[in-house]
Amino acid sequence: MVAEIITIGDEILIGQIIDTNSAYIASELQKLGVAVYQITSVQDDREHILKALRDAESRAQLVLITGGLGPTKDDITKHTLTEYFEDQLVENQEVLQHIEFLFEKYISTPISDLNRRQAMVPSKARILHNAHGTAPGMWIKGKAAVFVSLPGVPFEMKQLFQDQLVPKIITEFTRPVLLHKTLITYGLGESAIAERIAHWEDSLPVHMKLAYLPNLGKVRLRVSIRGTDPEALQDELQQRLGELKMLISDILFAEEDGEPLEVTLGKLFRAKGKSLAAAESFTGGKIAAQLTAVPGASQYFRGSLVSYATSVKSGLLGVSQALIKEHSVVSEAVACAMAANARKLMHSDIAVATTGNAGPTKGDSKSPIGTVYIALATENGVFAEKFTMGNHRERIVQKSVHKAFELLQKEILKY
Template sequence: MENNTAATQAKVSIITIGDELLIGQVVDTNSAWMAQQLNLAGFNVHHRVAVGDTWEDIWEALNQESERANIVLITGGLGPTADDITKPLLCEYFGGKLVQHAPTLAHLEQLFSQVLKRPLTDRNRKQAEVPDVCTVLLNERGTAPGMLFEKNNRLFFSMPGVPHEMQGLMQKHVLPLLQQRFNPGIVEHRYLLTAGIGESDLADRIEAFETALPAFIKLAYLPHYGMVRLRLTARGVQNDTSVITTLNEQFALLQTYVTDVMVVNEDITMQALVGKLLKARKQTLATAESCTGGYISHLITAMPGASSWFTGSVVSYSNKIKETVLHVLSDTFTTAGAVSEETVIQMLAGILGEMETDYGIAVSGIMGPDGGTPEKPVGTVWVAVGSRKRLETKKFQFRYDRARNIEMTAVNALNMLRKVIEETHPL
């Protein structure tokens, strides 16, 4: 099957601007989000570049990326302060002059008078000035408009660096325009998550499958949190239904190779999977967290609708709270210690009783960088999950920094609970 699509002609580069990105003060989430959305729309991102608030560096990036790509997306440097130099630079780069854009000014006046409830200053009014050689893209979520420039059959989109504003411009203006100008074709993904097998062992197991894949389907290995996510990606001509049919056939075949280690055959987080299982069974969960400090409940409550299956959490960071709220016996701390199987078993019993839930998770460990002993080094974690009828415990020995140890504990605890739910109440 041939895979000749116009998407191969649409090469995209992303330029993010700001000193704060280069010194690590702000993490560049914009380019990651943009790349994800472009990929879903069928476009390949070939380069991502971050530059500081320096005229020469931005100019050089524009020159380089316009040679590599015919679509250049730019974020940052459009604010009202002196260090925001992107707009005057683009004006010079494309040979224009700044003029006041009446619709943008009207938007600013309405925004300041009716929403922000404060006067529109001269500095903010300058946000309505745009190069006369651009097409203005109204930014309904903020003050700095987006701008579209065309030069040598290349499209340049300039957008604010504020993520919420950039995303609004991408969804309303940039992606629809690109889909009108180009024929991105079909891009479809299928995901499955495995646990209990390393990346190299997994690659050996499915080597024959990967070697036999059609040329228009690619397999990617995405290790994360001690698990490995597999992604199949198919690209083809728009409206070619055989591409999707073949992808589904190959995805079904892939699952036969990993049946014993497969967690789920969809692109879903572990917390969302646990929620899905509990909702289907009309059951509930609560957590008793010591070393994770509420991180597990944070992952859960970040999802809309979690209140239908998650009742709450006790962050029992001190032994006093473990004892008085979760009813851990004081002798347990003396005989076994706070980081022990005995403690998490009693924490689990306490949270199940206090919250009156079907299932619970209890964790206690040493996240680091200090606090470890020869018997219980940093990274030692005990987890207990289950119900009043079924209990599972496990000791982990993580080897990462504090933040990573907390993340690993949360995901592995949720995966332990996932297995207990599926085994205890199969549908």
């Protein structure tokens, strides 16, 4: 089964906003066994949208559209869909009641006729309830494909996608089984890995694929398999993965099922019943931000103390000024003290700490830019590792966050 995604909005094409909707939709469709053939972004223009709809229907069985559903004149998706399907707009009473409810309970400005106009939908559309917004989703059957129009606001779209659209895709379409497994490697580049596993990769059957996903010091190897028998596919996938692991055992760090490492970490900490705290310097709270972006983080994550300034490390965090003076603020000793004190202050089982030079200047440290120390404090002791992360500030920070998560994963798996 093949799908296409169309995003509508001038703001995407001029770079005013980043199209995160397409990435989310494509990722979720893959989980359902739906392959995305093409993603297209078009401006708020009638002819441009009509052409995109025609082209998509010629290639796909499912076409998902986001954006252009607002109350203002530049939001023309509904009108263009009505023209495409030779339909007319009608007022949907359920949508109207929901809009009036939202304004009465959550919106301070008075409701206007412009807002009520969002209850006007194509008569051929089946409404997908948008619990968090005024623009409903719409499901319309075309001659060769089903068209689904979704709101452009990301949190509205995601909730509607999961609650309303996923069940309909499952019941309305026959889909293949699609399984993924990702191996995370460190210490070898993409091309070197490709040379090492070339024979294994060449032997893969046509229903299996390998993708190389290099990013910030690591290479993820995603193996995908497609078919109809879930048990047989799982057995075949595990057999092939076993062969691959033997070839890369010296650089293999972890496995994942296509989810971010912070999600995997949360599952592991909750399963082990352990708590986590952080003391961050140059990472500026990014460890905490990524952990707490995942629902349920409060079950294991105590918090983070962002001790960006040296005075805060010695003051609030309690790192000895003598220790800082002797070893420098960017050092193994200070990183270990930060982790140990954070663990004690926040009464956690494990604590992680970061200190380093992200540049462009050296600040209070004499260490070269890119020098990073990441420490872990556990019930078994405290240790730190030194890394050299290059000279690009943003990459230094994000690579360090990734490395902190990797060290945490390795540690929590010991319990």
